[in-house]
Amino acid sequence: MIGLSAWIGLGLAWLGAAVLVLSDARRGLAVGILLSAAGLALVRLVEGDAVDAGLLLAGGLLASVIALRRNPRRGWGLLPAGSTPRIVLSIVVGGAALWLGVGALASPGEPPARAAAVIVIALGAGRLLGVRDPRAALAAASLIALGAGTLEALATTDATGALIGSIAAVALNLIPTAADSEAEGG
Amino acid sequence: MAELAFGLPAVGALIVSLFRRRRGLAVGVGLVFGLAGLVAAGLVVPGRQYRLLGLDAVLLAPEQVVLVATFVAAGLAVLLVPPGSDRVPMLVSVLAGLSAIAALAILSDPLVVALVVLLLAAVHAAVPALRSFSDRVRAPAFGALLIVLGALLAAGATSTPLVRIAGLAVVVGVTATIGVAPYLQGLDPREPAPASPIAWLGFVGPALAVVLVTRFVGLLPAESGAGYAVLLALGIFNLGLGAFGSWQSQANADLWRYSFIGDWGLVLVGFGLLNQTAAGGAYLILLSVLLLRLPLYLLARPALIQAQRVATITPLTLLVAAALFGSAPFAGFAARLLIIRGAAQVPWPLTALLVLAMLSWLPQSLRLAQTLGRPTGRLAAGVVIVLLLNLALGLYPNPVLNLLGVR
Numbered sequence: 001m002i003g004l005s006a007w008i009g010l011g012l013a014w015l016g017a018a019v020l021v022l023s024d025a026r027r028g029l030a031v032g033i034l035l036s037a038a039g040l041a042l043v044r045l046v047e048g049d050a051v052d053a054g055l056l057l058a059g060g061l062l063a064s065v066i067a068l069r070r071n072p073r074r075g076w077g078l079l080p081a082g083s084t085p086r087i088v089l090s091i092v093v094g095g096a097a098l099w100l101g102v103g104a105l106a107s108p109g110e111p112p113a114r115a116a117a118v119i120v121i122a123l124g125a126g127r128l129l130g131v132r133d134p135r136a137a138l139a140a141a142s143l144i145a146l147g148a149g150t151l152e153a154l155a156t157t158d159a160t161g162a163l164i165g166s167i168a169a170v171a172l173n174l175i176p177t178a179a180d181s182e183a184e185g186g
Numbered sequence: 187m188a189e190l191a192f193g194l195p196a197v198g199a200l201i202v203s204l205f206r207r208r209r210g211l212a213v214g215v216g217l218v219f220g221l222a223g224l225v226a227a228g229l230v231v232p233g234r235q236y237r238l239l240g241l242d243a244v245l246l247a248p249e250q251v252v253l254v255a256t257f258v259a260a261g262l263a264v265l266l267v268p269p270g271s272d273r274v275p276m277l278v279s280v281l282a283g284l285s286a287i288a289a290l291a292i293l294s295d296p297l298v299v300a301l302v303v304l305l306l307a308a309v310h311a312a313v314p315a316l317r318s319f320s321d322r323v324r325a326p327a328f329g330a331l332l333i334v335l336g337a338l339l340a341a342g343a344t345s346t347p348l349v350r351i352a353g354l355a356v357v358v359g360v361t362a363t364i365g366v367a368p369y370l371q372g373l374d375p376r377e378p379a380p381a382s383p384i385a386w387l388g389f390v391g392p393a394l395a396v397v398l399v400t401r402f403v404g405l406l407p408a409e410s411g412a413g414y415a416v417l418l419a420l421g422i423f424n425l426g427l428g429a430f431g432s433w434q435s436q437a438n439a440d441l442w443r444y445s446f447i448g449d450w451g452l453v454l455v456g457f458g459l460l461n462q463t464a465a466g467g468a469y470l471i472l473l474s475v476l477l478l479r480l481p482l483y484l485l486a487r488p489a490l491i492q493a494q495r496v497a498t499i500t501p502l503t504l505l506v507a508a509a510l511f512g513s514a515p516f517a518g519f520a521a522r523l524l525i526i527r528g529a530a531q532v533p534w535p536l537t538a539l540l541v542l543a544m545l546s547w548l549p550q551s552l553r554l555a556q557t558l559g560r561p562t563g564r565l566a567a568g569v570v571i572v573l574l575l576n577l578a579l580g581l582y583p584n585p586v587l588n589l590l591g592v593r
Contacts, residue, residue, distance in 0.1 A: 100338075107342035118338070125331045134312065134319035141308055141327065145301055148334055152297045155341065160240030161297070168301050175312045177319060 006046040006112035013039025013116040014098075017123035017143055018090040025077025029139040030068040033169070034060055036120050036143055040150045043113040044162070052153045052162040056146060059166020063142045066173040071135040089126045097122035109154030117154070121147035134177035142169035188236045188243050190226035191253070192288035194219050199281035206274045216277040217264070223284060224257035230292075242294040248590045249291040252396045252472055256389065258575075259476040260284050263379070263389075266481060266568035268488045279313065279380030287393045296337035296356070296402060303330040303363055306390065315381035316374050325362050325369040326386065332359025336402070353403075353413025360398040361420055364391035366450045367427045373443040375490035379483075387446045388480035392472040399457045399465070418458030422539065425451030429546040438557070439490050442483050445510065445554055448547060449475050455540065456525045464528020466592035470521035470583060478509055478517070478576045482558070485568050489559040502569060503555045509576050511551035512544065517579035 016035025023029055037060015045053035079087075100122075101115025108114060124143030131137050149165010198219025205212040232247040245253070260280045267273050286306045290299055307326035311319045336356030343349045362369045364386055371383040379385065403413065428448025435441040449471055456468025512518025522544055529537045561569050579586060 104344060104348055105338060105342040106344045114342075121331070121334060125327075128327050129324055132318065132320045137311075137320060137323060138308060141304055141323075144304060144331065144334075148297050148301050148304075151334075151338065152295065155297075156240075158240045163239075164241075164298060164301060168305055171305060172308050175308050177312050178314050 003112075006043050006110065009039045009042030009046060010098075010112045010116040010119070011039070012036075012042060014094050014119050014123075015039070017120050018094065019078070020139060020143060021086050021090050021123050021127045022079055022083055023077045024080050024133065024136065025073040025075040026068050026071035026135070027074075028076045028078050029071060029136055030064040031076075033067055033139055033142055033146075034064040036060065037063070037146055037169075040116055040120060040146055043110075043116045044150065044153065047110060047113055049153070049159075051159045052150075055159055055162040055166050056150060056153075059149075059162075059169050060146060062166075063139075063146075063169040063173045066170060067135070067139050067142070070173060070176075071139075073133070073135070089130075090123060093122050093126050094119050107155070108151060113150070113154055117147045117150040119147075120144075120150075138172050138175055138177070142172045145169040145172060187226050187230045188245055188292050189238050191223055191230060191245075191292060192285045194223040194226055195281040195288065196285035198223070199278050199285060202274060202281060203278050206278070209272075209274055212274050213264075213277060216274075216281055217261075220257065220261060220264075220277075220281060220284065223281075223288065224254065224261070227253045227257060227288060236292075238292075241298060243292045244294055245292050246400050248396050248400050248469060248592075249393065251469070251586065251589050252392050252476070253288060253291045255473050255476045256287055256393055257284060259389065259480055262477070262481045262568070262572065263484055266485060266564065266571070268485070269564060271488075275378070276380060279385075282309065283380070283385065283389060287390055290390075290397055291393050294401065296333055299397065300330045300333040300337070300359075303333065303394075307363075310381065310385060313378070313381040315377045317372070317377070321371070322381070325365055325371060328369070329359045329361070329363030332356070332362060333402075335359070350412045354416055356402045357398065357413040357416045357420070360394055360402070361454070364394055364450070366391075366420065366447060366454070367424050370443075370447070373439045375439040375487050379487065383443070384446070384480065384483060387443075387450065388475055388483065391450070392476050395453060395457070395472060396469075414458055414460055417454050421451050421454030421456075421458050422536075423451070424448070424454060425540070425543045427451070429543045432547070432550040438493070441550065441554055441557070442486070442490070445547070445550070446475070446479060446483075448543070449479060451543070452522070452525055452540075455536075456528065459525075459528045459532065461528045461531060462592050463531075464525050466587050466590065467521045467524030467526075467528060469590050469592060470517055470524065470579070470586070473579060473586070474512075474517045474521060474576065477579065478572055481568065481572045482506065482510070482554075485561070485565055485572075486554075486558045490557055498560075499552070499556070500560065502561060502566065503552070503558070505573055506555035506558060506569060507552040509573055510554050511547055515580045516573075516576050517583065518576075520580055520583040 020032025041053040041057035097119040101118040127140035145168035152161025202216040236243040311323035339352035431444035456464040509516040
């Protein structure tokens with residue numbers, strides 16, 4: 001049961017990151033951050049670290065609320081025209097990250113938790129490096145922060161990693177961006 | 187004390203930002219906090235382990251020297267702003283940057299360092315500038331991601347090829363963050379200095395490079411030695427690109443960009459040679475980037491924006507050219523000599539290449555010095571201060587090298 005919950009957490013993290021990759025508007029980006037944070041929190045909870053889980057969930061929730069409020073693009077913006085490369089990115093990069101986390105790395109933490117963090121980082125990176133809209137880029141960067149925070153939390157015994165990752169995710173979404181660049185295509 | 191080194195500039199940036207409408211007060215408070223940060227960075231006991239908010243922190247001697255030099259360079263940048271420029275936004279950016287640089291130098295964990303780089307990249311890209319957010323964030327964000335990958339593989343990879351990739355990822359990640367070739371970005375002098383690539387090449391880069399060679403490399407397993415070869419190769423590539431690019435450039439911002447790239451080539455070669463002598467030279471070049479090339483570029487920026495052309499050569503122009511070229515008795519001479527001595531321990535073609543690349547900067551340094559125009563008033567005072575600092579470092583490099591622990 002515990003193992004299954006961990007894999008569900010991994011699936012949730014992947015789903016959230018994929019939603020963020022496939023979305024251009026504020027609801028999609030915010031839900032992507034929240035789902036990923038929830039997935040990461042679940043895998044940490046399953047591993048018995050409720051403090052880390054709480055911090056990641058709280059950080060993700062706060063980051064998603066800020067992302068929602070600061071982004072002027074209304075709606076979900078899911079699967080806009082020309083999304084095929086992003087769908088491929090979500091599957092291929094997610095799969096490669098899953099292989100890296102489960103098959104190629106022996107630490108830190110248990111395979112599902114490690115893989116969830118690596119998937120979130122990889123998809124966040126894919127989005128960050130390919131996007132032109134600054135709000136979407138910051139949302140993607142906050143995924144990387146949450147994933148790196150989870151990895152740090154897996155490697156240490158205290159909650160500092162999760163705390164720093166969460167703070168970074170929130171701080172990234174608080175960064176103001178110039179109004180002219182907001183209008184750029186996503 | 188370690189926490190004060192990055193806490194004080196951060197608080198200073200916040201206060202200056204809050205009081206930005208009362209310029210005099212904002213500048214005074216900002217300078218006080220910057221100075222306090224400098225004192226705190228100087229008073230940290232090098233090598234002593236600290237525990238900050240549950241994180242391991244340590245400031246090694248080379249990091250401390252470069253951090254202190256970064257504080258001094260930041261002070262010069264703020265104090266020597268050309269007449270008519272607004273110091274307050276510069277001060278906020280510089281203090282925020284100093285805080286991040288101190289955190290990079292002090293925090294031990296590569297994942298935390300990558301997070302700081304990511305935050306810094308996002309903040310830097312959000313500063314209003316001519317290039318778009320995505321153009322500016324891409325290289326440093328890519329670098330941060332590679333550092334994360336390298337740290338992950340170094341800690342937990344199960345196969346030797348992946349461990350080798352760890353070294354590669356960390357080295358390429360740091361160089362991508364700094365913005366040296368092949369991650370070069372365009373330099374437009376109209377772009378404010380804190381938002382331009384020079385912020386990475388001349389301000390954040392030196393501390394990151396030292397973190398790479400003193401800390402990250404130590405975390406990598408022995409099998410990941412490929413990273414050193416990549417460091418050397420990137421160094422030679424940047425050295426060649428700097429020399430070639432400078433010959434192809436007009437006497438403008440591009441020439442300055444290639445001059446930074448040329449210096450970074452020497453730094454990477456110096457560290458990549460894996461001997462103490464060359465590393466000493468690389469450290470001196472880093473100090474020279476911070477205390478000579480960066481302030482001179484900032485002083486030359488107004489003339490670069492107006493595209494002033496000055497055909498005459500004044501004594502000050504010649505002195506600036508000599509310092510930029512790295513001739514005796516300026517710091518660049520000792521640095522280049524140490525790198526050549528280090529390179530002499532490996533097969534001679536590398537030494538020949540280094541000497542050729544260094545000599546190719548002789549005419550280019552004169553062209554660079556001419557971009558300053560005819561320095562008068564505060565500009566001339568700034569140039570003289572920078573030259574005196576560089577002269578002191580050139581005449582007495584041994585105390586600094588001893589502090590760096592490379593002799």
